[in-house]
Ligand code: HEC
């Protein structure tokens with residue numbers, strides 16, 4: 518009898534569990550936003566909901582939404598995301614009709630979050646940081662000012678304070694910007710750590726976690742939200758995860774060891790999050806420093822110990838500091854302005870002043886002073902072959918320096934310049950000094 522009863526109990530439990538699952542699936546129908554593309558995802562939604570009011574022969578409000586460039590314009594000025602979310606201050610679209618389905622809105626936003634490319638980025642190519650603006654996610658806190666959440670999509674980028682990078686950013690993009698490995702913690706977490714009973718300490722740890730969750734760090738350092746096993750440290754590990762860090766790791770997060778080499782945004786461009794003097798971007802630098810300095814003290818790590826650590830990212834520093842050679846006869850700018858290099862095709866071409874720094878990781882280290890001309894290839898376009906023209910902007914590329922597509926300064930005949938060509942970010946294939954013809 519007893520065993521029959523408990524079997525029935527288990528079955529009843531299972532039935533209840535299934536019912537909950539079905540109910541959950543019913544109230545939030547699954548919406549597949551993966552691989553949202555312009556042609557297959559976005560354009561069909563616009564065609565069935567926004568035409569005939571936004572076609573060439575009837576451009577209501579002056580807006581046409583037929584071609585990629587036209588849609589890109591309303592992505593860039595944030596109008597698209599505001600009108601479809603019926604945000605205050607914008608005409609609600611589609612006009613005089615029901616809002617798009619939650620799923621259609623999510624699909625358009627997922628496409629924006631992946632960089633709003635016309636065709637998807639090529640596999641393995643570094644995707645440049647960009648801003649993605651989204652309506653407030655279902656169930657998330659409503660803003661006080663507007664109902665738009667803008668996020669710097671990059672490893673060093675952050676969404677708004679208290680929100681989740683997983684929700685508003687994009688880890689697929691972040692994973693193109695740095696290699697990911699699952700690496701076990703350097704130290705085990707002690708499940709009996711008495712600090713777990715210290716409410717003040719645990720509240721501070723939760724605040725630290727919320728700051729990390731707003732940033733691109735979460736893509737490789739938070740198993741729970743990213744669904745990806747963590748590299749060394751995991752903010753959702755049970756107990757006090759900071760124990761997992763090496764001493765150097767703690768020093769990096771406290772800012773005592775600089776990780777500037779990995780790039781950073783200014784706080785103004787990153788929802789108030791700064792990474793000037795801490796490891797992850799934060800809205801409260803002294804608070805993060807205090808937390809991790811306390812951890813250094815607890816571990817007995819002294820400033821002398823810290824000074825003896827290897828510089829963080831030393832192999833990246835080596836790349837940036839590599840001095841140029843003299844250009845060979847195959848590495849040159851001809852009198853007609855054609856630039857040649859060896860080592861294969863390229864995604865980035867720089868012509869710089871001699872003595873200027875080599876470019877590193879965006880958004881802060883890729884535009885060193887002294888760059889005269891910089892041309893980038895879009896992430897969804899194949900690399901350039903040698904023979905491009907100084908100051909020319911071939912299809913699929915864009916000129917970063919000088920801005921506004923201004924002509925770069927004419928090279929002075931007989932003067933020396935540096936040619937710096939990268940296969941991709943931090944992968945130089947040509948670094949040499951040439952004499953202008
Ligand atoms: C029935 C006609 C109609 C439909 C359907 C329609 N629009 Fe509009 N749209 C308009 C009109 C009219 C305006 C100008 C309204 C205004 O400026 O107040 C406009 C303005 C806009 C603007 C500019 C808003 C601004 O603040 O400058 C955007 C962007 C836009 N529509 C996008 C869309 C999208 C996206 C869809 C489909 C999801 C859509 N519209 C569907 C008629 C329509």
Ligand code: HEC
Nearest residue numbers: 672695696697698733734736737748762763766769796797
């Ligand atoms: C794409 C994956 C990825 C992202 C995103 C990422 N990391 Fe890491 N992180 C790693 C890997 C892999 C390692 C271990 C190998 C290494 O140190 O390079 C690591 C190691 C570290 C360490 C050293 C830990 C120790 O105990 O020594 C620190 C500190 C760190 N990351 C900080 C950050 C911060 C801060 C961010 C966000 C600004 C971030 N990481 C984002 C992959 C990532």
